[in-house]
Amino acid sequence: MAGRRPSSIGGRTCNRRSSVETFGEEVVTEVETPVLPPYDFIPNPSSNGGLMNAVKSLSNEQLRGGKVFIGTPGVATNEWAGVAEKNNIAKRLKDECDSVPVWVEDDTFEAAYAHFCKQILWPTFHYTLPTRNGLEHEHEGFACYRELNKRFAQAIVDEYKEGDIIFINDYHLLLVPEMVREKLPHSKICFFLHIAWPSSEIFRCLTARTHILKGMLGADLVGFQTQNFARHFRQTVSRILQLEATPKGIQIDGRGGFVTVATFPIGIDVKSLNKRRAQPDVAEWVEKLRSRYEGKKVVVGRDKLDSIKGVRQKLLAFEIALHEHPDLIGKVVLLQVALATTEENEEVAAATDVVSRINNKYSTLTYQPVVFLHVQDITFCQYLALLTIADAFLATSLREGMNLTSHEFVICQEVKHKPLILSEFTGTYSSLRACIGINPWNTKQVADAIYKAIMMDEGEAFERWKDLRRQVMAQDAQHWIQSLLGRLERAHIDQQRRNNLFVPRLEIGQSEWRASKSRLILLDLEGTLMRDDPLLDYAKGFEVPEEVINVLYQLTEDPKNRVYVLSGKGTQDLTKVVESVPRVGLVAENGCAVMYAGSAPHEHPLHISDHYSHKGAPKSWTSLVAGINMSWRDPVIEILRYFTERTPGSWLEDRGASILWRFWSEGFDEKTAQHNKDFLWARRQAAEVQNLIYDSLGERFSLRIIPGKTSFLIMPKNTSRASAIQHYNTHLLHPFGLGSFDLVVCIGQDDNLFAFINSLDLPFAPITCTSAGHSGDMQHGHNSHSVGVGSEANYYVNGPKDVYDSLYDILAFRGRDQKWGVPAMVDV
Template identity: 30%
Template structure:
């Protein structure tokens, strides 16, 4: 078995440069502001000014703290995390606390274990050179207009300084560290699958999570070699300016908000196109690395919205490789997705994959609708059908790793912190929330709902608190100010100095993972009020941390895990403060037996669906999808020739043939008019086939009974299936079946016709030149004569979506120039099955079945025949993606083979 190349925007590893060692040796060094910086997962935090906070640190005390070297960690004014988790610094009931002097951060050390939590180690790494002139530029290069000599000198000075930085990092010792940014849910899931031996031989592909343009080729090569040999990782390198445009602008300010229904109209208008090129270049760098490193038998697993173009880019270079794509964030409705200026390119990039996975059925459905309505691709319930291949689409939510979380819960630091917090908040009801400071996370809505709860329930005002952690993001300072004002108002209104009580404690500093789990463990309810979110694994971690208290979740209905925990959690609308307030009260007042029952439902879901099984299942499903699609690819299925079928056909004792020649062989300008020269040739061949006593031949057609009988009236003994399976005329009379038409549907199965007539008529009226054609068994929206082809195609796609998504007892089949709406449970395949079982009574001597067709309505019959215990040939007479196991280049080629078989 080959490797799995797991592509994620960041590797699970990064690099730490030990510049302090150079300084000890007397090496010329540069201050952090000009040459390097300390990189953290969360570089910034927010000050929450709260005069009432019993945890406040005075400005005088803060200013006396020993400054940290390089770039120090930011300590929020209202809360110092080291003090908060120090029991001796807090005394409930009017006591005071003496803040400790912040410790100097240390340089992080390498560790084979995952990052231990929300609080990040400190690494020394290069400063981004986005927007800086390249160090290898010639001295006489011109920057700006002539005559700007001062500017030229400044640029040259910067260039010289950057050259020194290259030499500085070249000479520094470096170590590989566990990464502090990236998709931690993915990292832990793959690690768990590897630990459980469900995933073997995987190789990570990603960026290092730091600026790399300052590094020389020699340093990059050495880092790449160490990562590949010791950590099974392939490092991708891009320019700092490309990464800035890709990640910080296109991903974070265009894709991320819109995927979560927060479209940034102003930023998109001015910056979407300007940053698109950077997004493309970074995706191309990933694709090039995959192609360069690919070994036969490898599979490629691409993750998340940062790399949506990679599947198509890899497919262009390697058409037969197995490619999977999993989207970890939410996917919006087609009406939101079509707001992207590059919507077509994004979707076609994704469709380079063999398998596309989403967190929920809702996100999957939105993607299928977007493909159908934006690029007019044919979409079924779980598949996108392209001209030459298809893509499987499914939903399977990521989960947590119970074994790893339990290991941290058993950690001594976690146990000590839990005991500390229990003493601190003894006899209090505790709501807990852990989020990033981002409007999408719904912190504002959570605080307003908690405020509503306190107003609605006076008895809880003095004995209930909300512990909210919120790590700062770079673009949320304005939002943070708004959150700060709400916190201040709640504490001013409901706080009580006499008992040193404040309803809201807001922690904006990073927490270690033990501290984070400790907060989850003491909660009486955990509130996640995100306005949109892919899955939110914090909910899983909360459930796993609550084995003692068995407290419950209050979860926004707009989060992926709401469907995951729907039987046990309180599912709420975060926009309804009253609904959230009621859920808070119910979570506190629910009786123990009901609480335990709800909790165990949530826990059982996690234990039966772990991170390890999620990663393994995606890998297995990807390989199966690729294998199945290879069989359907015309470049991999055989051509239907005499050599291919001859010996098997000649040796068969009894043969059953279902043939469809609609369209090309029989055409008519009016009733019973033949205009295609293949007709006479076809009748001659079919007559000889029917006259062979070993053959039973049925013609399957969309034509009505009268037309079908007229076309084949001169071939006695020919079986007929009319109106796409609604009627069967047996090939010969018997005791059970006279040679007359048999209706295969019940009256109620056609009850959809009246409502569907109105729907198709609506689309016909809005598409000048189109027509509604009633075939009796089916209805047709025909847009062949529409002048505006795009308008006809767009309305045809919308009609298909409207019919197939509403649960009617009918289905819409898109075909060239028209859409056919027919009964869902009646088809050529059901008629073929009826013929075999009811008319022929499954003869024991039947040893060959041949099914041939030339349009989309035959695909179900191909699937039916492929599953028969009898040997079967399935033949597609159209050169495109098909379920058939062989193909010919049109009807003439197929007729030529039949003619040879008759000789």
């Protein structure tokens, strides 16, 4: 949370903004101390009030350990604050305000906030160009920004107690989540961005883009105001960091986990606002303003005088409204409150020019069309009075995270029920749909909206206001904080459950295996039964390794087994498997098609006691994407061919319902790849083409793009290996009753499939085993494994050799039984 505060101590004044983990207090004046004049603390009037009210609304029962707010003090300190002074202030802040100060040198703070935050991040996140001054000092600014974030992270670590919730807010502290995670790996971390998040095409221009994204991904939960912002973030991470983005978040390769990404539109504290509205000063100002503008309609606006707030566009639109609707002249006043900002810009001059032109043209002795208040801010009571007497509220932001002023206007209109004119580029617009929506760049449309609002009949205005109020009341600050912390709790528990599991090497007990009368065996092909060699397959075509055929043939010889091989390869390649092992079942293209286990098409998968015959009609594939619009394939292939021509060593694989693009054909090594200019070029090409496909076709056709280290796969969104097995369970098992299999063994690398298998209620506990990797302990012979990649599996194996050892162990059970006979008693 951050707030701009003009502060004073010892007679000096400065303008500083405090980038705050939760809240900072301002040093002003009183109390005895040997080294400081009397001082006291007052709340920052320019802070994020919605955030503060939301956090303060949490009860002691919900946060039994209380709350600690961490932030900068908000005043220049180099000239007067030594160790003794800082200790004095820190002690009083902790005792009186539950706050911890972060001390930063003045020049470091200035470079971090005034240069990097306000001249680089702020404009970029709002789709405008960074300032020239900001670009000239970008590297120095980022170094100071990193240092500021480091100080915050250390302050959090110093204050942290087991079980604490760490709630980090806004763009001033984007690096803090990762810094805290490195020192507190099991802590509960939430990051919420209050401003907009730009498209990947804009964000990728930032020099520090990788540092920022990795910094944010240190959190368990990353929250945004709108679905669009969250979608842009997921797409940006996928494009720049080459991580898989899902609708629920980001899959992290390195530390294995999953970062939840979700939307939590913030609201206002309605109860607190109503208390302020009931103050006598508000009623007094309401009467004064009604008297002052009696007989006139007042359109109110309140914005920071920042280019993204669209103040100039608002004034131009009002000028057009007066020109095109002369009946408004002398009857309608635009009262614009323009709050000063800390950064230097040309907005004041630009806006003042338009105001002067309008007033010079349309003013009379008794009428001034535009009242432009920009020299001094109004009090909060005056602001509430303005919202109360307004005949319309006009917000023309060119890009904005939320715009809670519109919420406050709705609550203040409980008597007049006047309309809200709201830019479609605000986060608020998506929920307050009963407003009059506008494109602020279309000044003619805005002018028409002003006229419509002024002329709207009371019935329509009341109906619109009722809907707006319902949304504001439902989406208040308390609902926001409760939703956010609830989601954080779930995300953190899930992540810790994965990270803390100690998983043993795969062992399948003889007793369970012998006692089970029907078994389902699911085996991944690539990375589990065989090591994938894409270059060899591309050059010579896919050939099924002999060892794969041998083990599958022996597994399918047991009539109690149903064996399925799961693969990303297409049906043409996988048909070669069934030609050698007729009884095996296949799942192709990561779940896009299935060939059921059994030797003939008439043999139902549940007839597990049947002995197979290798004769009969050939088996056929069943498509699991038959009802999906596949017309995306041709344009995707065209795009990929274009990039293939421009990326040496790349090729595409048209697998049927999915398409893979391999952008790097040589061996991949994580350390050397970062210094290989050819690989870096190929990876940039891959990022470009993924972004192009997603932007042009992804949402329209519900496509899923799965990035890998040297390739990426494009396929229908709701299709996976897990969904294919769920289809098998739902459509083929249910008619004959659940529990048709006594035991399920699944060895592979698909966590979603592991989670589904583990949820099945079977006579014997499912055996799920990951072949995705292992910790360094294995090379020293340790027989247990801490799953660093956050696997849902109950066991692990170390590559194909371990897989074959385990499979031949269970095949040996049957061999011994056939040779020596089945035990008279099974110990289960």
